Amino acid sequence: SSSGSSSESSAAPASSEAAASEAPASEAPADAAVSADVIANVEAAKALPAFTAPGAAFDITDVVGKKIFEIPSVPNPFLQSISDSMKQAAEAAGAIYTVCDNQAEVSQWVACMDQAVNSDQDIILLNGAPDPRALQPQIQAAKDAGIPVTVIHFHDDSNPAPPTCEGCENVTAVVTAPFNVAGKAAADWIIADSGGTANTLIVGGSDILPSPATIDTMTKEFDENCAGCEYTVINIPVADWNTKTQTEIQAALQANPDINYVYVLYDAMVAGAVPAVETLGRTDVKIGSYNGSPFALDFIAQGDTVAFNVGEDTPGIGYAAIDQAFRILTGNEVVQTRTPIRIWDDTNVAEAGTPAQPGAGYGDAYVAGYQSLWTTS
């Protein structure tokens, strides 16, 4: 069997092309390639997530009357769902919660930051990447005004804590996201599903901060745990997701007809991946992605083209984020929070609802777990 082509970047096609011509029929036997580790990892990722407390329980009485100001980065259901949970938890604790909705423009984020500082908020939550790198002076201004800033779901779990992480110079705390964990889980799912013979097209968004690291994680997983697997990497900048995803994937599939898995790093690209596969009439190609957007889960339930998704528990993220915020507001140490993922495929997708609901199907371990950490006097 041919070894996985270990292209680090999107310059991959040259090598994958070579692979394609050299190894048309040299598939490894299906059972030989999949290690038990991989299978166990997949099974764990498909199960309901279990809660691990990020730190000790603490008193949240002081939160009453505190002003929490959230700036979401784009109006999308994923962040909306996180936002809803945060709001619910915050208001339950007696805080005053404000959301600054916007059209995903930097100038609006700036205006929102100004508003937060001007109205003397007690904490600012950047939900889902109003890119802290693009708001350095504003974050500095918030710090100068004594307002802590928390960045939610922008950095990967593996990134260092503030102030070392990118854009974190004046950031008080981050709530990281399991991008790499998800990448590894996805790779494992593909390995297991293919019986160790997957030829995967990985589609990243190079201008998204965690994307390159996630791709590295995936390719490493393939290299280490699947001798019979191959992969090709391409990157599409966010701005082109709506227009180029389809043709880029089509071209990659044309260039290498042996590809039988397409993994797009973000759900937003699924809408392009599906017609790409349809246009070529490639019924043998399975699509996977990350985010757990309801529409992507619906695709899994409705057909065979989209086969799996690595989803994230939005209420879990919301509660993790607000837990961090409470800790800051009450003068506690910030903690390193981990939020869960769950792999969805045909076997468990029904648990997410029909049609799928945002944040549904992850159990309530996280919500209950965080609530149990918050005490009042």
Added chain:
Amino acid sequence: MNNETPLLKITDLTKVFGGQKALDRVSLTVMPGEVHGLLGENGSGKSTLIKILSGFYEPEAGSLEVNGTNVPLPLLPGQYRSLGFEFVHQDLGLLPSLTVTENLFMGRVAGSRAKFLSWRSARREAARVFDAYDVKLDPAAPVDEIRPVQRAVLAIIRAVEGLKASRPSVGSSGEPNLLVLDEPTVFLPRQEVGVLFDLVRGIVADGNSVLFVSHDLDEVRQITKSVSVLRDGRSVGTLETATSTKRDLVKLIVGRDLAEADSDAPVAALSEDIILTVSDLNSSLVREVSFELRQGEILGLAGLVGSGYEDPVYSLFGADASATGSFQLGDRAVSFSGHRERDAVRMGMALVPADRKIFGSIPDLPMADNINVTVLDRFFSGGRLKHGKLRDNARSLLKEFDVRPPLPSMDYGFFSGGNQQKAMMAKWLQLPPTILLLHEPTQGVDIGAREQIYQVIRANAGTMSTIVASSDYEELATLCDRVGIFVKGQLLGFLTGDEVTHARIAEMCMGQVAEVREAVSSLSDSPTDDLPRNGAAT
């Protein structure tokens, strides 16, 4: 045919533009089978009346009767066709970017319910039509690549053909049709006017009528049976042409007697200093043209269409890229190739081109902005443009050149055709230039204003020399000290002194190369071989 029923009867027609009455209870009657003149000074409302007849403007009041039937106003778009009207509008109403064929059939297309349109057969038909009129026009050529005369011819043929097509004329259906010509002759050189008139006579011979607008009273007297006159938007009377003199007409138009034009140019005062020498000017239109211009002289250039008589005017201004040769201005020798407009402006030249619509104006900017483009720097002091003074400058120029209304902040496009032309003259004469280059300077200008323009040109002769290219021989005879005759791209010689008369110019222009050369006091020894005529129109 009933001679009692007028073809067209307009009563109490009123049109208000922004509070001012362009037409004030105007009445007009056109009988079947007549050529009816519609006269009046610039801005008196002629074109406005015509545009109401075409359904372009909605009048505020008035009624319309066509062949005895009352027709409610305003007319719907295209309704004029079912009434049997066709128009040649003042600015011709052509689309320069489309082909000759497309322009020819524009009216047919507008009214068509057909599902299919074959351009191939349309082009063939166009070719047939042009053949029938003995006109050389390439049906596939874009209109902006044909010459102004050809455009006028095209517009006229389009209207005449439209008249035939829209409703079979008198013979068959019994209802006579109306052809409206709004200053059709300004773009036509004199020689072509005769052809147009033959056409017009043919049309009325069938029992149809023609409404004819022109500022040229000789033409009017030649072709019309009766005339109606507008003054300041009001009807001031109707005359039978046969029984009235030119003077009667003038009096009715202007409202007073006008001094008779003095047709002898002031030869005596002419200086001997030569200010400009053109040597060996060659271009796509002319060949080996050489002449001299004296200080203060008013030099006319005349010729038939296609003779290239207007070319030196454009070449000297740097607006003809195909020009080669050189000229000497004062002590400067300049080559035509590489000579551009801005160089000409810097040398003190000014050009008033014939195509006012395209080159003269920015219709959606105020008159002041249009008229001041030549003198902006003069009003820039203390670090800013003096808008107040610019407006005052415009206002006084408008008054001086009798542009009506004299409102500097009215958009240029809202002025009547003749007034636009006067403003163009004002724009350039205010410099004042040392060399004024004119091409058809008084086209569309009414007789009163025409005389004013001549006076301004003459009054500036002390500091300014003028070259006038014109197909209006009367104008040349009135204005010029000397007239150069162009035949087939060659400048054959000059008429001077007593020779400068309408008749002599006409005779020379229409002569053959050899005989003209012999007849005029030749200044040049250019070869006599013929240049191909550049697709003369008719």
Added chain:
Amino acid sequence: MTTTSPSGMPSGGPLEKSVTVEVPGSRRRLGGALEAYALPIAWVAIIIIFSFVKPETFAQWSNVSSILSSNAVLVVITLALIIPLTTGDFDLSVAAVAGLSAVTVAHLNVNVGWPLFASILAALAVAFLIGLINGGLIVLLGIESLIVTLGMSTIVTGVMLWVTDARTVTGVDQTLVDMVIRGRFLGIPYLFFYALVLTIIIWYVFQFTPLGQRMLVAGRNRDVARLAGMRVGLLRWGAMIAASLIAAIGGILIVGLSSSAGPSTGVDYLLPAFAAAFLGSTTIRPGRFNAWGTFIAVYFLVTGITALQLLGAKTFVQYLFYGTALILAVALSQHIKRRRLKQGF
């Protein structure tokens, strides 16, 4: 007379042209043909070159089929655009309207449970309404089309967000997918043939009907058109409505592509459509927005991009190619035209 009109390509004044001597005849025709067919020729050249470079992938029927069908939506939206461009108006809302129609079909079919056919009709009705409002504002109130449609596209984007609650709707009736992308003829998804048929229809209307000619005249000079008896307002209004309807067809095809629609569906088609429309106006019928020019412009640009994608070129290379090809293609036809005018053939 200057109007804010997108028509009438060539600038530079006729004073210069007025002195060219016109020589009718075949040499002139030849130059004109070269100008008209420069882009198609360049297209074929690209195809041939890449077929040699990548015979095993590029020169495959499956690749041809893939190129043709995956850009058919862009063809449709660009065709929508050239209709008001011909009557002299910009419609910046076509892409948003395509998106809204997609969302309408998906929402009604999936969330509300309407049958597919009824959902499609509803989407067309919504598009009709938008075209009606656009046209009304432009014609009746005399507002600049650019502003009206810019505003409308923003409003439509807001409505899309509202209707979908920013969520992507999936699970549209598979019939639509079958009719759009799964069904094939000669191995090419039906999708392409819809775009082709639309191209032919618009070509026919523009080229062979009085209506098309009236639209052209109205777009070039409204006064001249009115003087010739055309109902300029109606023509412009109709063009806005037609544009919306065709854009809606584009949107419906998008739903058929992925059986889903979301809040950002369609929006990114606007600039590529403009590029293709203007590039298309330099070919086949130079100086006029035309259907085949549009068709060829779209495929000219995407053929190159696809080839680069097959070669594994990075995204930035694709951008560089796209921009350069656009400018070069126009420069080429401009150059030929100039030479023709200069040489007088």
Added chain:
Amino acid sequence: MTTTSPSGMPSGGPLEKSVTVEVPGSRRRLGGALEAYALPIAWVAIIIIFSFVKPETFAQWSNVSSILSSNAVLVVITLALIIPLTTGDFDLSVAAVAGLSAVTVAHLNVNVGWPLFASILAALAVAFLIGLINGGLIVLLGIESLIVTLGMSTIVTGVMLWVTDARTVTGVDQTLVDMVIRGRFLGIPYLFFYALVLTIIIWYVFQFTPLGQRMLVAGRNRDVARLAGMRVGLLRWGAMIAASLIAAIGGILIVGLSSSAGPSTGVDYLLPAFAAAFLGSTTIRPGRFNAWGTFIAVYFLVTGITALQLLGAKTFVQYLFYGTALILAVALSQHIKRRRLKQGF
């Protein structure tokens, strides 16, 4: 002759908008003034209304300061746009040029280690070059400005992706941040005053210099300008260069605003800038692109959006407001104009 000119706002030939003869006197002035000041009045009205609705947040100096400074970049980029619009050309590349300048400054300063000042000069030089190429293609080769700048903006986007390798560059010299957003005068970041000064400069040039008047004339009718001895090509070329340079200033301000720059910096400004430019051309000096109109149009639109944000309105409401406000504002001034023309005052 018809050129593809963005000037001369009110569509319909002059005969359609027609119907005016000026009656001197105060009533006319009043009508004209109402038309010219409808937008500012509407703006003030919005401010007053929201000040009553949200006195404790909206009607605060800090909020005013925030509104003024956070949209100053849009003002600058829109000002860049109106210069070629005045000379009759579209520049669709301004937003991309702003982005590229931002990236250039950030890249050179951070990754290459150039001093801030040198990085800024380099960004301006790059922008100058782009303007030079744009103008050259438009003027020398006679290519439609829309196509040239659409192509150029694609190329520039590609270059940005290339230079940044699709990553956001952070950590630009704090001096720039101090000079742009941290430094304040009257509590308002300097940023706003740069935009203000630029507005004043362009207002001065357009209104009070022969150059401005020449640009206007050249934009409306190139032949008239040529015959008046103006260097039309140079004016248009210069306008393209000026637009690029001003857009670059916008890009530099973006870096100061966020001390970072990435591959998609700037691109979102294009459509809002067009909206503001055209809206601005209906006010102050109706029918002409003008500096104060631009300034007011930008702030009119964003004031409403900010107020809605303060009220906690959802994003889709912001879209609906934006589109509706744009159309209504223009409809209003159009309406006043018509009434004035009809009544003859």
